[in-house]
Amino acid sequence: MDFSLNENQLMYVETVRKFVKNEITPDILKMEKAHKFPWGIISKAWELGILNLCVPETIKGYEIDVISSALIIEELSYGDTGISTSAMCNDLANAVIAQHGTTEQKEKFLRPFAEQPILASFCLTEPGAGSDNYSMTSFIAKRDDDTYILNGSKCFITNASYASQFTVFCKVGKPTSNFMACVIVPVDPVTAADIPDIGHETREINVPTGGKIIIGKPEEKLGQLLSNTASVTFEDVVIPKSHIIGDRRFGFKYVVDVLDYARPMVAAIGVGLAKRALAVTIDYTKERKQFGERICDLPVARDTITGMWKKVELAEMALLKAACKVQEKSKDRGIYASLAKNTAAEAAIYCATQGLHLHGGYGFTAEYEISKLARDSHIIDIYEGVREVQDMIIGRELV
Numbered sequence: 001m002d003f004s005l006n007e008n009q010l011m012y013v014e015t016v017r018k019f020v021k022n023e024i025t026p027d028i029l030k031m032e033k034a035h036k037f038p039w040g041i042i043s044k045a046w047e048l049g050i051l052n053l054c055v056p057e058t059i060k061g062y063e064i065d066v067i068s069s070a071l072i073i074e075e076l077s078y079g080d081t082g083i084s085t086s087a088m089c090n091d092l093a094n095a096v097i098a099q100h101g102t103t104e105q106k107e108k109f110l111r112p113f114a115e116q117p118i119l120a121s122f123c124l125t126e127p128g129a130g131s132d133n134y135s136m137t138s139f140i141a142k143r144d145d146d147t148y149i150l151n152g153s154k155c156f157i158t159n160a161s162y163a164s165q166f167t168v169f170c171k172v173g174k175p176t177s178n179f180m181a182c183v184i185v186p187v188d189p190v191t192a193a194d195i196p197d198i199g200h201e202t203r204e205i206n207v208p209t210g211g212k213i214i215i216g217k218p219e220e221k222l223g224q225l226l227s228n229t230a231s232v233t234f235e236d237v238v239i240p241k242s243h244i245i246g247d248r249r250f251g252f253k254y255v256v257d258v259l260d261y262a263r264p265m266v267a268a269i270g271v272g273l274a275k276r277a278l279a280v281t282i283d284y285t286k287e288r289k290q291f292g293e294r295i296c297d298l299p300v301a302r303d304t305i306t307g308m309w310k311k312v313e314l315a316e317m318a319l320l321k322a323a324c325k326v327q328e329k330s331k332d333r334g335i336y337a338s339l340a341k342n343t344a345a346e347a348a349i350y351c352a353t354q355g356l357h358l359h360g361g362y363g364f365t366a367e368y369e370i371s372k373l374a375r376d377s378h379i380i381d382i383y384e385g386v387r388e389v390q391d392m393i394i395g396r397e398l399v
C-alpha cells in the first residue's frame with residue numbers, strides 16, 4: 001500500500017492551496033458577510049482547470065483522476081465550503097452524463113462546461129421525497145411526436161438560480177411509476193455578466209425546447225452562504241428523446257452510481273472544513289493566554305486539540321480509501337463512500353464545535369472564522385444523504 005501522492009496529485013494540491021491562500025482565505029469573512037454569489041472565484045477556478053472534474057478527456061483534453069478530484073475539493077473547501085459545494089455541484093450534475101451518456105450526449109451536454117465558466121444543477125430532492133427519493137412524483141409523459149413532457153417540483157437545489165443546465169431525475173409515465181429516468185435540460189447559458197447576483201429574486205426560464213422552469217427565491221440558510229440553494233419547478237418542459245440518459249427505466253441505478261462517486265467528494269468538503277477549523281484553532285490558542293499560559297499549553301485544551309487532529313486524520317484516511325475504491329470501480333465502493341462521508345461529517349462538526357469552544361466567547365462572534373465554520377459544518381451530515389441513510393447503506397451491505 002502506498003500513501004504517497006503522485007506528481008500530478010501533488011501539483012493539484014499545491015496549485016489549489018495557493019489559489020485558496022491568495023483568493024479566498026484573506027477575504028472570506030467579508031465575502032460571506034456581503035453574501036454575493038462568488039462568480040469571480042468560480043471563474044478563476046474554471047480558468048485554473050479545477051472545475052468540471054468529471055468531464056472526460058475526450059471533451060476537456062485532459063482527465064482528472066478521482067483521488068486528485070477529492071484532493072482538489074478538499075483544498076478548495078479549506079477556503080470555503082459554500083464555494084466548493086457550488087463548484088462540486090457541476091460534477092454531481094454532470095457525472096451521470098460522463099458515466100452513462102452517449103458520445104453525442106457528452107459532446108452536447110458537457111462541451112459547454114469546457115468552453116466557459118457556467119454552472120449545473122442536480123435535481124433529485126423533492127418536498128415529499130428527501131432521504132426516500134424513490135417516492136418522488138416529478139414525471140415525464142410521452143407525447144405523440146415521440147418527445148416527453150416534464151412536470152414536477154424539486155427543492156434545495158444547489159446553483160439553481162445560476163444554472164445553465166439541469167440534470168433531473170423523474171418518474172416515467174406517471175408520478176407513481178416504478179421506473180425512474182434521468183433527463184438533461186439545457187437552457188440559455190448564464191454567466192456572471194447575465195446574472196451577477198440573484199439577490200432575493202426568483203428566476204423564470206423559457207426552455208429552448210418548450211415549457212418553463214421557475215426557480216424560487218434563494219433559501220436563507222444557517223451556513224454555506226456563498227452557495228446558492230433554491231427550489232426548481234418544471235412546467236410542461238419538452239424533453240426530446242435524445243435528452244434522456246441511458247435507459248429511461250434505470251434512473252435509480254444511475255443515482256446510486258453518481259452518489260458513489262459524489263459522496264467521497266462531500267467527504268472531501270468535510271475534511272477541508274475540519275482541517276481549517278483545526279488550523280484556526282491552533283493559531284488562536286497559541287496566541288491567547290489564560291492562567292499565565294498559552295491556551296494550547298493547558299493540558300485539557302491540548303487534549304481537545306489532539307482529539308481534533310485525530311478526527312481529521314481518520315477522516316482523511318477514510319476519504320482516500322473511498323476515492324481509491326471509486327477510482328478502481330471496486331464493487332464495494334458504495335460502503336466506503338458512505339463511511340468516508342459520515343467520518344468526514346463527524347470530523348467537520350467535531351472540529352468546528354470544539355474549535356469554537358476553545359475560542360471561548362470570541363468564537364461566538366462573527367469576527368472569528370470558527371463561528372462561520374461551525375455554521376457551515378452541519379450540512380455535511382445532511383446533503384447527499386443524511387448520516388442515517390449512509391449507515392443504512394453500510395448495514396445493508398454487511399448483512
Ligand SMILES: Cc1cc2nc3c(=O)[nH]c(=O)nc-3n(C[C@H](O)[C@H](O)[C@H](O)COP(=O)(O)OP(=O)(O)OC[C@H]3O[C@@H](n4cnc5c(N)ncnc54)[C@H](O)[C@@H]3O)c2cc1C
Pocket residue numbers: 089121122123124125129130131132155156157158159221224229379382383384385386387388389392
Ligand atoms: C444546502 C443544501 C444543498 C442541497 N443541495 C441539493 C442538490 O443540489 N440537489 C438535490 O437533489 N438535493 C440537495 N439537497 C437536499 C438534501 O440532499 C436533502 O436535504 C437530504 O437528502 C435530506 O432530505 P430531507 O431534507 O428531506 O430530510 P428527511 O429525509 O426528511 O430526513 C430528516 C431526518 O430524518 C431522519 N431520517 C431520514 N431517513 C432516515 C432513515 N432511513 N433512518 C433513520 N432516520 C432517518 C434523519 O435524522 C434525517 O436528518 C440540499 C440540501 C441543502 C440543505
